[in-house]
Every structure is written in C-alpha cells, then in structure tokens.
Amino acid sequence: MGRRSDHTREELAALVVGSASAIAAREGLRGVAMRRIAERIGYSPGSIYNAVGDLDDVVLRVNAATLTALASRLEADLLQAGDIPPAKRALVLAETYLDFVSEYRLLWGVLFEHQLPPGRSLPEWFIASRDRPVQIVLRALAPLFPARRAAERRRAVLTLWAALQGVISMATQGTLSSLADRTEPRRLVRLLVERYVTGRSSEA
C-alpha cells in the first residue's frame, strides 16, 4: 500500500524499542526478531530499517534504555538516602544495582548476550548511555578513596563497580548455587562492598 504515517519517525522508533524490550524482558535476546517486532507494532520490517536501522541497532537502543533506567534509579535512591557517610552510600548504590538487575533479569542479560559483529564498533550515543551509571557512582563514591592523583581514585571506584557487576550477575543467575548453599545475593554484595571499602567484613 504505502503511506501509513500514523506515527512520526521518532514515535515509530519508540514503538520498536518498546516492543523489543518487552520481548527481551520475557524471552531474552533469542526472542527479539525483526519480523516479530514488525508484526507486533503493525508495520513491515522495512519500516523498522527506515526508522531505526538493522537488528543490532534495535538491540543497542534497547540496551541504552536499560542503562538509562538504571542511571535514573541510582540517582533517585541516592537523593532519597540524603546526606549519609560515603561508606553507607556505597552500600545503597550496590543494593540499588542488585535490585534493578533482579527486577529486570532477562532484560539486563541482553547487555551481555548481545555482541556486535567483529568489524562494527559501538556508536557514541551508546557509549554515553553506558557511562552514565558509572559517572553517578564515580561522583558519589570518590570521597571513599583518598588518593594522590585523580586517576587512582577513579580506578578504585571503577574496579568496585566492575566487581559488583560480577557478583550481581553470578548471584542473580544462580551461577554459584551448586557451590554456595543458595546464599541470597544481597549477602554476597554486602560482603564485597564491606571488604573492599572498609577492609573487613561483618561476618568473618
């Protein structure tokens, strides 16, 4: 037929990302298919190419949206926590992180399931989305690590954030369950933060 134009280009892109996110939240990356998305939103696959791009572009947008949602949550919980000592703040951020990943387990997993083909590199806007949560954490936790140079301090926070990612991933996926007797994730997260920040743990 041609000419539907019920939506602007931006509205159509939002439909695509919304639909793809909904599928991803229930089925992970496997379920996210161009033709399925097209059918769900009532357009042809070609229109998605026109408004967004190929399937990799769609998934990158889904992942960017996930990261933006996490960033918002971190900022909100930080604001709500008010003026607390930085060590306590680290715990708040870690638990917000854990709660977010637990709540959107499959959607979060898409960040790791999806890899661009070897030749292709991440677009700027995606990298910006990925950096946002880390920027928030950097600002909030910098006081925890007194250091001569700013680079050292940054390294200390980034390492903690990356370490948290590892613990949260394994804990929420139950990847350690055969070895730990189904320890609840929250406990492992606290263990890491306490050891890393204060140098000792409340349990050992």
Add this chain to the structure above:
Amino acid sequence: MGRRSDHTREELAALVVGSASAIAAREGLRGVAMRRIAERIGYSPGSIYNAVGDLDDVVLRVNAATLTALASRLEADLLQAGDIPPAKRALVLAETYLDFVSEYRLLWGVLFEHQLPPGRSLPEWFIASRDRPVQIVLRALAPLFPARRAAERRRAVLTLWAALQGVISMATQGTLSSLADRTEPRRLVRLLVERYVTGRSSEA
C-alpha cells in the same frame, strides 16, 4: 548415500566441538551455525544431531571445554608457583584467570553470549565443568579467610571469584575505557585482590 562412518560417535563429537570452538574463537557466538560446522567437518547437519544434539548442546560443549581448559591452567600455575603464602597465591590465580580470558577473548565471551531458552535447564555435566575452576580456587584460597563456619569462608572466596570475573570482563572488553584512561587490566585485577584480601592497596 549413507554410511560414512569414518569416525566413531565420540570422534565425530570431538570434530564438531573443535570446529565450533575455532569459529567461536574468531567470530564469537554469531558465527557458530549448524550448517557451517557440518560443512567444515564434511558431514550433514543431521549427523551432528545424531552425535551431539542441537545447537544449544554444541555450544554447551564448547563452553564446557573452555572451562576445563581454564581449570587446567589454574592447576598448572598453582603447581608451578609452589609453596607460597596464600595472599600471593590469590594474585597468581587472578592473573592466570586474566591471562586466560585475554588469550581466548571471544571464546570466553560465548559463556555469556549463550543463554539456554527459558524452559531448558543446564545439564549436570555442564554444571560440573563450570564448578571445576571454582573448586580449585576454593581449595587454594580457603586459608585466606579464617571463619567460624565453612559456609562463611566459602562465601568469601566465591564472592572474590565472581568479583574478579566482573573486573576481568570489563577490563578485557574495554568497557571502562571511556572513563579510565586505558588502564591496563592487570592493574585493576591487582587492585581488587589486594583490597579484598589485605584490606588495602599498594597504590592508594
């Protein structure tokens, strides 16, 4: 035609896993396709189904082989290090882990790219392969964490191992590069281990 039988069932399975691993090492999970593997080894897709199973089974075997290779390396490096203080041993294991992941970056990534469909659960033999590296680390690092109960000690080691995974993943993928000024991964790994184990770092 029928009847080729140049190989036993086990030999055929080994051919499949070898070919799939080779593809994965160069292209990641995206390149691993039933028909491509079949063509490379000179059999029809149906024969792979007969000898190994479906594509998920093939990938699970690839991942199990990767984990087994890591376990061997950890054991070898532990043996070579000889009788050293446990804190030093943690550093050896962490750097072996990092070196292994760096060397087989794309192959290692398949462990995270691949997710079984929602209904299906991991077979026993895969879980056993996944546990092997962790078992080695548990035995080697248990003395680091004196604790009243064995479960606490186990949690402390597992948390360190999971945290390492996070740092190594992000460092080797360059996921932090926009925020850290291209810090070499080894430095971040050391930072984590020192802080977690001794409660302080040599740089801060």
Add this chain to the structure above:
DNA sequence: ACCTGAACACCGTTCAAGT
C-alpha cells in the same frame, strides 16, 4: 546403526513498486 538430502518453517535484509 548411521548418514544424507530434501523439506519445512522460520530468519535478516534489500528493493522495486506503489502512494
């Protein structure tokens, strides 16, 4: 018992043809 090749039901992507 093993193997093949065709068949089926899906994909992503492109693009001429329509409005």
Add this chain to the structure above:
DNA sequence: ACCTGAACACCGTTCAAGT
C-alpha cells in the same frame, strides 16, 4: 518521503529414504 510485499540468501530442525 514513507511504506509494503516479494525476493534472496541464509538459518535450525526433522525425517523419509538409502546403505
């Protein structure tokens, strides 16, 4: 300028037919 539907080149998986 946008949209569609057909077409192309791939998939994973199954299975009758062959040895």
